[in-house]
Amino acid sequence: MPKPEEVKYTKTHEWVHLGAEAAVGISDHAQHEMGDVVFVELPKVGQKLEKEKPCAVVESVKSAFDIYAPVSGEVTAVNDAVTGDPALLNQAPLEGGWMFKMKPSNPAEGETLMTWTAYQDFVKQAAH
């Protein structure tokens, strides 16, 4: 499973572990802001996703949050463990808490995403 610096981040706080099959989840910062996650709705295997379009829903006790596709592509796998135990998103957002895997259709899209360092700065700036 990836380390924080091995994945790329979106401005909407998803992470993606780029590769032929890219895993997607939410950042530790995102899970912290959401609070206790109690329900997760994932896309379906085979579903075509478009970059920056909503593709999943995370519900905490407080509120519902749309999850946006970090890149375009087709869903190849979903993590049933997080639908069964949504708290995984809080406990291990980058490890057991990956949400789905996808086959990116346009590798160039990954270039526009933030590195770990850039994302940390982005979060810090947003806090001010």
Place this chain on the structure above:
Amino acid sequence: MSTTTTIRRTALNETMRKYGGKMVDFHGWELPIQFAGILKEHEAVRKSAGIFDVSHMGQVFVTGADAFTLLQKTNANDLRKATPGKGVYSHVTNPAAGLVDDIIAFCLSADRYLVIVNATTSTKDYEWFKSQAGKMRVTVENKSDDYSMIAIQGPSVPKMFETFAPEALKLPRFGIVEKDIMGEHCYVSRTGYTGEDGFEITAPHSIIVQLWEDMMELGKPYGIVPCGLGARDTLRLESGYLLYGQDVDDFHTTYETGYGWVVSLDKGDFIGRGILATQKAEGVKRRLTGLTLTGGVPRPGCKIFMDGKQVGELASATYSPTLKKGIGVGYIIPPDLKPGAPLEVEIHGKRVKAEVSRMPFYKGTAFNKGIGA
């Protein structure tokens, strides 16, 4: 022209931050939405002990020879139940039988009442009581700005109070005792908004920080945790308690909320009685109905369907940490659905199976008979 509203902070604001409260704007008050997390806080209150800053709540004092008469006229419940040292939960009614507010009226002594009112309605309630007093020999004072209030809630809380306030342990549910704490005159009542046993303390701002710290210390053996608005909402909704402004307002009546036990038609006349008597005789057209869901998390505003037709929308709804499923209440037409009746709730454009629930959704220790002596 622009208007600037300044956010109001309670005397515990710094303390809430010190304990890690995530502060939010709640109807103009800066209050913590959560500390360690809503689920942890909710569980602490259900199983042992939690403490809340509820200083946004208001205190209206009604005193004088006609204090009882004024409250009897403006309330649906019978104030005769509030003998000295006791309070009643009641609905303050308008001429259309809608709710001015839902309150607890405590009788301190025959001609002195403390009315605990909601934060957003304290000025409105005060003005309403004054306007209804006419020539009565009564003084109505809004002392909401003079007092802080904390709620200490959970099954372990009576044990915490054994040394701190043994006199409070004898209180029945809705009992109240006046007590000097650190030399200041305070009010300790066996009430709360969580469905668990516990106490609420109304105290001057000057001692509230120390009182909070003392409660944290007393609660340490029981794992007491500071709790925010998030847990307050999940706890009260599981208990079937109304949230004024969200579940009920000036345009819904007590019978429509399903709180018929609050209405005392035989106590004599009171504002809105005629309409309530008619509703009692003829039934209501809509009723605040509880429902549980099979999946997903319902939110206020979600549409409710029966046999494919919209029959209402959710007023309050959330994930129930105790029942581990979605729960909600909404006004439904028809009003008399039986528990188990199948419904659907629309969440993010999808219909989720739901069914009518008995109320409350969950009975905590506050619902036990024979609390106190």
